[in-house]
Amino acid sequence: MDEEGVPLDEATTDGRRLKGERRKRELIDATLRVVARDGVAGVSHRSVAREAGQPFTSASYYFSSIQELLRAALTGCMDTDAARMQALAEATDDGADGLRELAELLARVVRESGPLLAEYELYLLAAKDTSLRGATSRWMAAVADFAARYTTDPTRVQVFVGAIDGLLLQGLLTDDPPTPDDFERMLRVLLPERSITEPS
Template sequence: MNQPTTDGRRAKGLRRRRALIEATLRVIEREGVAGVSHRTVSREAGLPTSATTYYFTGLGDLLTAALTTVMEEDSERMRQLSSEGDRRRELALLLSEVAKEPGRLLAEYELFLLAARQPHLRSATDGWLGAVSAFARCYTDDPVRARIVAGAIDGLLLHSLLTDKKPNAAEFEAILFDLLPLRDEHS
């Protein structure tokens, strides 16, 4: 009989934890990683400051959760595109949508750089790189080309943060079609 209460509390806890992660991403979008504090995140989430320390052991744990969450979500979207058939146009459309909303992208790359400085965070970024590589392997067996594709995607998205004119789906598509011709296109 106590099960529904426990399930309700657990669901509420998961919603609060997610709200704190999303709030962390919004703070990073505006102020960078340096702007993340218990107070700024809890205020952004509309929760008491004690919530951040209840759900996370410290700011490092909160940043790790934010990094892991965004990388896992991005990796899963990329893995879904690694199924049968030609999915290059779908990836081009996804990349153009991501480039149009630079706030989250900026937060993701801030967290990516944090992982570069803190090796224990790299398992999340490895998941992203693995998903991009799996997508590339749908079109090529060349490991060098797969790395080039991963670098091109991240480079293009980073460049999109530096300009007001965001690349559209057609531009991403042209690049993907050049980097990843269908196997029978290059024989």
């Protein structure tokens, strides 16, 4: 039933659900833009709703607290990054040069620094709030899975996971970020060869 007690048909219900999901997505995207511009401290229901071009009540309706909004933003971007990394890993198994593709991806992400800056702001938030670490753990697991396509050495995998975050963060701190060729040279030092042998 709607607000006036009139029954809603299935199509109307689905339409409203889709509209609600779209508004939530817009609010999450707006949160990332606010974080990139003003830091986590700049996030409020009002600032996010204004950035999304939605009424103030919309942000508080879909996200009852700022913590819930930040959690949704962090989860969204980390899951997107993890899925992208997983796709690269799977392509590598099909014979593609995953290190080159990863180098091009890293260069693009650093060049378009706004979203990356927001992610690291939220990433640091997860260091203080353990409830946020599920999303960051999925990202790190995806990077580890990519490395595991090249080496069975667990220490090398661990170093690779840490290096990716470090290289991205370092890219934010320079006016001359690494190019795809730069990233590729560094990646091939970290994972010099595909040392995994096929079972006989």
